[in-house]
Amino acid sequence: MTTPRAVKKVVLAYSGGLDTSIILKWLQETYGCEVVTFTADLGQGEELGPARAKALAAGVKPENIFIDDLRDEFVREYVFPMFRANALYEGVYLLGTSIARPLIAKRQIEIANLVGADAVCHGATGKGNDQVRFEVSYYALKPDVTVIAPWREWSFQGRPDLIAYARKHGIEIATGKEQEAPFSIDANLLHTSSEGLVLEDPNEPVPDLVAKRADRRTITPEEAPDQPTFITVGFERGDAVSIDGQAYGPAALLGELNRIGAANGVGGLDLVENRFVGMKSRGYYETPGGTILWHAHRAIESITLDRGAMHLKDELMPRYAALIYNGMWFTPERKMLQAAIDASQDDVTGEVRLKIYKGGVYVQGRSSPYSLYNKELISFDAAGGYNQKDAEGFIKLNALRLRIAAWRDQRLGKND
């Protein structure tokens, strides 16, 4: 165990659950310091009320308890900017866990500055990406902050030690929490991820224990209704603003897309990903609303975005996604990429009609006052400003460098 550093006041990212309750107590014991709890509503679907009572019961002063509803900020300032980029990590993952971490870290640091805390603490384990995402963000925003990562520091060996510690300190242990959970869950308004134990064999399908658990985010495609659902998503400057003509705020909109997606079996993803810390891990991710949003955004871009802008975005996207995955939200290079992406979204305004059916999202139509789709140019028999003769020159000059090389090869008797 690391020797505890001198800490006066620490801001703990606190859910009120067993693990962070143990951490709270452990901080008080180990560091002998004042603990400030910070509980955020990012749409994870848990009641936040009990967190206050539990913190009070653990001896946290009322003025040291912070409970914030960050749902709109989360979607407006983090989720939407990311979706402008059509970000997918390793071709498939919508970054649902990754994108929540910088906001939590940012608010934690704001609270630390407010209450004069010199340390922050999170409950992420020592093998995952979340520790990196939290801590890199902490350091970027408050470079001298002391970071406490209990899972890397304490001497507990496995679940039984933790439970014993909780018992010893009178921490409430909910039914079923005594055993190691068969899988761990992280959730926010964008998605739910499940990892661990029963999911660790990548050659076994996601068990019903996970895919059909009571609090799942989406149903399986097989359970979805036999009739498709049709919706229209409206966009303004790259962000979704309405469903079926009704305006929604950011969080409400994502919530409604979640409801529609979940009802139709959309957004379950079984994947193996490469962690920043170097190993591969397997997870089951549920992102119903985000999956719909991704397809809708691509579709509205397909008629409003210039080709050069789209191709540049596509080439920048994997790096942008990796930056978010790696916790690099508050870096100059992420901001540079965001500036480029945002500069492309001025005309990404219009409506996309979608069919949602048994896990699938199918584009049925797109329209925009800013559309670059030009029916006159494309119609097989119409003129409309396009002269077919131009194609010859276009082709010949595009091919010129290849002809020059071929002439050379002929001259040299080369065969490729």
Place this chain on the structure above:
Amino acid sequence: MTTPRAVKKVVLAYSGGLDTSIILKWLQETYGCEVVTFTADLGQGEELGPARAKALAAGVKPENIFIDDLRDEFVREYVFPMFRANALYEGVYLLGTSIARPLIAKRQIEIANLVGADAVCHGATGKGNDQVRFEVSYYALKPDVTVIAPWREWSFQGRPDLIAYARKHGIEIATGKEQEAPFSIDANLLHTSSEGLVLEDPNEPVPDLVAKRADRRTITPEEAPDQPTFITVGFERGDAVSIDGQAYGPAALLGELNRIGAANGVGGLDLVENRFVGMKSRGYYETPGGTILWHAHRAIESITLDRGAMHLKDELMPRYAALIYNGMWFTPERKMLQAAIDASQDDVTGEVRLKIYKGGVYVQGRSSPYSLYNKELISFDAAGGYNQKDAEGFIKLNALRLRIAAWRDQRLGKND
């Protein structure tokens, strides 16, 4: 009309259909030259037999009629290398039409060299990408060849002129071909594309006339069976080699994936894309087997590919896809990217289990003797070579540059 250049012998990409039959006659009349017909089986699903009879009837000499089965070469040398890259154009298009063009062009040039022809001719229109793909490939392989593009050259104005010309020259006009087709189709073993007229309003869904036509490639998700189909796809060094343990040659394997995908409503795609010649166009593409293959290849890579290799591939992919879309297969830069991609596939060997259900393809498991997934490292309580303490140093040095900037900003009293 362009003044005809002096041409002695021309190799025509000839399907035997109405359009290329008109072109054949037009070539004979306009250029007064010997015409060599080349008909390729790329798995488009048409009988090739009649092409010979029609060519003979049109006065083509028997030794000038070439009919080749290129299906295995197509899949082995073009489709598979492209799938090693997980290529998607503009995020969604599997490049089914694009990838067939360089092979047709290459074979056409080989025949031209064989028979001593000085010209080649294709039936692509003057507004599309295919003219570019054909002609850039022609020039790259035979830089002095004369390229004849009838649709850019002749003086016919619309369908009635063509039909009149066909009548005048006794060219057989199949029932229903007198009118402008309500949409045009291109097909090969990888996919079928539909474009034009009834598809030209991007705000209208694909009509049943297209989506449910008799010779469609895939059914709609709604029509698919209520029971999922489970398959296992085997890979060796990046290429699919077996289904459910049974080995297949390249074309047979893709054919079998097409059959499975089509039966389950997989692979229909309604999109608006950016053409190389500068306008947007809308199409409906059916790629049942290719869609399955894309997911399977991603899944086997997810356990066998190093993170650095995967991320580099992901960043190179959009450019690689655009090169193929733009007809740049025979360019040095496509070959360079292929060399990089191929260098990553040595260990992409193993099996992927898939559930195919109502248009969706869901990974159920992946296994490989070359797997980099390491259960010991990931298990929450096991040690296995990973020391959680290392994470602290990893994070701190990754954050160091951001801390330095934050210290500077503090010193300067800057707020971002």
Place this chain on the structure above:
Amino acid sequence: MTTPRAVKKVVLAYSGGLDTSIILKWLQETYGCEVVTFTADLGQGEELGPARAKALAAGVKPENIFIDDLRDEFVREYVFPMFRANALYEGVYLLGTSIARPLIAKRQIEIANLVGADAVCHGATGKGNDQVRFEVSYYALKPDVTVIAPWREWSFQGRPDLIAYARKHGIEIATGKEQEAPFSIDANLLHTSSEGLVLEDPNEPVPDLVAKRADRRTITPEEAPDQPTFITVGFERGDAVSIDGQAYGPAALLGELNRIGAANGVGGLDLVENRFVGMKSRGYYETPGGTILWHAHRAIESITLDRGAMHLKDELMPRYAALIYNGMWFTPERKMLQAAIDASQDDVTGEVRLKIYKGGVYVQGRSSPYSLYNKELISFDAAGGYNQKDAEGFIKLNALRLRIAAWRDQRLGKND
């Protein structure tokens, strides 16, 4: 010769020299239209006064003569943004000609809109990049404009035809202009380029005829003084603002750097480049001030730019440079890249000390209030916030994926 289209009024990019004087007359004769002349001072070093007299003599109405000093706009809005990117085309070329074209085109279109002209005309040849740069910019800014490119249109065959035409129309022919020039020159405040004839053998050095001509931009290194010159260049937010502590406006600053560079033999470049139209060409470029500015900007970035920002900039730069080279200044993708680049320059403020000596530019020092260089961290024996122990974890996790692969290879008995 192309059939002349109906044109009412054309804005001609007019230098007053022989070639554009012939074009002026040819426009009047061929198109029978009103000609508006536009003469810009971009620092090419020619007197603009005579242009007015010549235009009047050629029958251009006084209100149709535009003479603009664009030097500050050129440097502020085009040169400086480009230097923020450290742009080099093909590793060596500072894009001196390329960057002037969009400004000329933009102003030409502004004048066309002002005077109600329906056409624009430039004097660039049909083989070069400049025709593309001019015309792509015209079309981007005024999509229905008629573009007249005399060198691609008229029927003159070579120099004698042009001279005869000039004689016939009483156009003044300066001494020495009757013959084909042994090389052609383009100049602006950023650079001078020489191309053609005597430079066409890339295996022969630049002849003195070019390198030592009377109006050259820079001397040769051998001719430069034996004593170095020392200067300090000040930057604010990425742009140079002062020399040796004295503030300069954009054009004046570049002019002063030109003077210093030229006096010390800086900035001569003999290169072979790849044109956008497909062939290679050879040129001799002189960019004395720009060469100094490039080194100075790199140096101030070296202490003020974060690593992630710098590396991203370096990776984006070749594409950004190619866009400018290809005339794509007014494209969405160039603007996106500019947004990214500009977002990195907030703290690129400070001073760079340089030694200029016999063609070389050597950094002697850099300082900035925004410096990220941290002497305490780097000093071999000081602590200063860096814990050497962190390096172990950093290295181990960076190596983890490679170890996993190596363990696998060991297990399989593989040797790479």
Place this chain on the structure above:
Amino acid sequence: MTTPRAVKKVVLAYSGGLDTSIILKWLQETYGCEVVTFTADLGQGEELGPARAKALAAGVKPENIFIDDLRDEFVREYVFPMFRANALYEGVYLLGTSIARPLIAKRQIEIANLVGADAVCHGATGKGNDQVRFEVSYYALKPDVTVIAPWREWSFQGRPDLIAYARKHGIEIATGKEQEAPFSIDANLLHTSSEGLVLEDPNEPVPDLVAKRADRRTITPEEAPDQPTFITVGFERGDAVSIDGQAYGPAALLGELNRIGAANGVGGLDLVENRFVGMKSRGYYETPGGTILWHAHRAIESITLDRGAMHLKDELMPRYAALIYNGMWFTPERKMLQAAIDASQDDVTGEVRLKIYKGGVYVQGRSSPYSLYNKELISFDAAGGYNQKDAEGFIKLNALRLRIAAWRDQRLGKND
């Protein structure tokens, strides 16, 4: 101090100098293990003979002393492949130190496998890049190896402790080595780097103490002769093979270029760079031969490389350079990039003529049997296969997307 791990036999990268002599003794004392010394000649210019005697004197068994001349392998397998990429880190650094590390590490691991050692040890400090480069390579090649990094482990505080330890153990202390060196040096055949103390203020020029030290690699430009030197460098498939028509092996060729460059003041570079571990550092690097080689390779590529290949190379280069800088030579992504780069070099054969003068390298000519430079195409009045009329279509289709956007903006009354 870290608790010593159990080690039986360790291979030490050993120069015979004071620092590695102390390390040798410290290893014997601390780990109580058998020490194997490995001394490599990479062209650093030191005599290797004394290393054997010193190792023997320190108690190393004769069979445990390895002294290898790796100069040709170094240039052939590391330097030349890197120069094929025109690699520059952060726009200026030729990666002279970085590129030597993977070879040393590889040979160290080979020896470890040969002698059955379970550990390796290097003398790099805990703040620099070299520790990363060594250790990442070790782990990639022998994942279970124990890595000993004395500078991160031992408890010596500064120079006096080290000297005292040396005295106590009878280690020879050369004159002037008792004090902290005013700067530290690393050298190999490609370059010499100087860092530390007297170089730590980035606003002060490199002092003569460094730039004019007795064993410097290159002289200053001011000291160089007043007459230029002219040489011709021959290339085959991307690698330099001759100077002035005389064939050289890899190491001999680089040595000769070093001689020529050094005599003319080429290759001194004062820079501030971003270290992988997160801070900026300042150095003075001398790379005379490499600087000449970089210019020569660019020049031969300028006539033999296709545009698409060159631009792709230029875009990949910064990442390739950063991989080498960061010690990632033995990674899949570096090998992928190398495969792409190498695939471009087949025709990079020919000769480049250079003028070397007072620190500058100036291309005077380039020729190649594989040249793609086509004088006929470029000559202003010649036809040669290029039809100027083609440019119109080329431009129009390249501009089409921009016109479509402009038409839309007109329709909407938008101003950008």
